[in-house]
Amino acid sequence: MSSLTDGDRMHVLAVDDSSVDRAVISTLLRSSKHRVTAVDSGKRALELLDLEPNVNMIITDYWMPDMTGFELLKKVKGSTEYRQIPVVIMSSENIPTRITKCLEEGAEDFLLKPVRSSDVQRVCSRMMTR
Amino acid sequence: MEGSNMQRQVVYLKKCLFDQGYLDEQFHQLEELQDDVSPNFVEEVVTLFFRDSSRLIGIIEQAFKILLCRQKHPQDFHRLRTHVERLKGSSCSIGALKVKSECTLFGGYCDEGNMDRCLRSFQNVKREHAILRQKLEAYFQLLRQVGPSEKASGSGN
Secondary structure (H helix, E strand, C coil), X not given: CCCCEHHHECEEEEECCCHXXXXXXXXXXXXXXXXXXXXXXXXXXXXXXXXXXXXXXXXXXXCCCCCXXXXXXXXXXXXXXXXXXXXXXXXXCCCHHHHHHHHHCCCCEEEECXXXXXXXXXXXXXXXXX | CHHHHHHHHHHHHHHHHHHCCCECHHHHHXXXXXXXXXXXXXXXXXXXXXXXXXXXXXXXXXXXXXXXXXXXCHHHHHHHHHHHHHHHHHHHHHCEXXXXXXXXXXXXXXXXXXXXXXXXXXXHHHHHHHHHXXXXXXXXXXXXXXXXXXXXXXXXX
C-alpha cells in the first residue's frame, strides 16, 4: 500500500454505479478531509489504479453491473501490484454469507448502506493506524 | 413576516414528510453533510436520485413489456430483481422510505417468480416515487424561496 500523504489525508477510490451513492460517499469522505476519486464501475476502478499509484483505500459497492464489488475485490487481492490496498465493500443488503465471503476474500470491512459518517470515520481511522 | 411564515411552512412540510413516512433518518444525515462548500447538497443528491430512478423505472417498464409477450424464465425475474435492487439502494441513500419499502416488496415477488404480484407491486413503486417527487419538488421550491438560513438548519421535525 502506498504511504499516506501529509496530514494523514488518504486518497480513496470510491466505486459505485449509482450516481446518488457516489455523491454521498464522496461527500462523506471529503467531510473527513480525504481526497476522493469516484468512478462508476469496477473496470474504471482498475483503469484508474493503473494511472494513479497513490490510492490508499478502495471503497466499492457490492452490486454493480458487469463487475461486482466482490469481483473487483478478487482482482485487487489477486494483483501483486495492488493487493496491499485495503478494500471496503458496501451493500444495501445484510446477507451474512455475502459479508463472510467478502471478508474471507480479504475485504477490510463491510458497510451496510446507507453508509453513515460514523462508518466512514471508523474505517478511515483504522486504515490510517495500520 | 412573510419570511417567517415561509420558514414555518418549510419546517411544517419537512415534518409532514417524516411523519407520513415518506422520508427517514437518512435524509437528516444528508442535511448534516450540507455546508458552505456544498450548500445545495441535499437538493443535488435528490435531483440525481430522481434522474437515475426515473431511468431505472423506465428500464423496468420495458422489461415488463418484453416479459408479458413471452414465456418467463427464472433469469427474467433475476434481471428485474437486479434493477429493483438498484432502485432500492438509491432510495435508501436519500431516505426515501416508502419507495424503499415498495421496492423490498417488489424484490420479494421477483424471488417468488410471481409476475402478477410483480406487476402490481411495481405500480406501487411508481406511485410512491411520483408522490415523493411531487412533495420534494414543493419542499425544495419553498426552501429556495426562504433562502440560505433555512437550508443550514438541522432537523425541523
